[in-house]
Amino acid sequence: MPSYVAFLRAINLGPNRKFPKADIITATEAAGGTDVATHINTGNVRLTIGFRSRAKVEAALEKAYEEQTGFAVPTIVFTPAELTAIAEDARELTASRNDLERHYVYLLKDEPDAAKVAEIEARSDDVNAVVVRGRAAHVLLGPGYEAGGVDPFKAEKGLHVVATNRNFNVVTTLADKWCT
DSSP: OOEEEEEEOSOSSSTTSOOOHHHHHHHHHHTTOEEEEEOGGGTEEEEEOSOOOHHHHHHHHHHHHHHHHSSOOOEEEEOHHHHHHHHHHHHHHHHTOTTOOEEEEEEESSOOOHHHHHHHHTTOOSSOEEEEETTEEEEEEOTTOOTTOSOTTOHHHHHTSOEEEEEHHHHHHHHHHHOO
């Protein structure tokens, strides 16, 4: 059976959107997932499931998560090979910048429109940049970025796709831990 890595969007952000790791595992198993594991409490899930279509995996998980929580949980799914490629891109982009202070990766449900990609990448400057590769948008923040300002480019809104973000460390750690 195929394995996947799922990223849940907008959970554990306040008193009304709580989704503890134990409940995530229970709901993932209810959707048909086996060999389920989570990493920290931000909605990172590894699973094996009989579906071969990413859309079917996402739909099954989103249905089970909403049944468990009572609210919609947008879910973005990648194969291990896809997540490994995103992590490799992240490492390459980080290595190319000796002044980088932060690197966030927006994991995208769908590949964005080429015109939207060109528009958002054009906002880059000598200090901060956004680089979109497939279903990942890398937000690279250099010296002087606004502390706490995760995304001065508003990548998710600018690309018009459902997304969730993780930092460089989480993306590369999960690729190393779950995709090798």
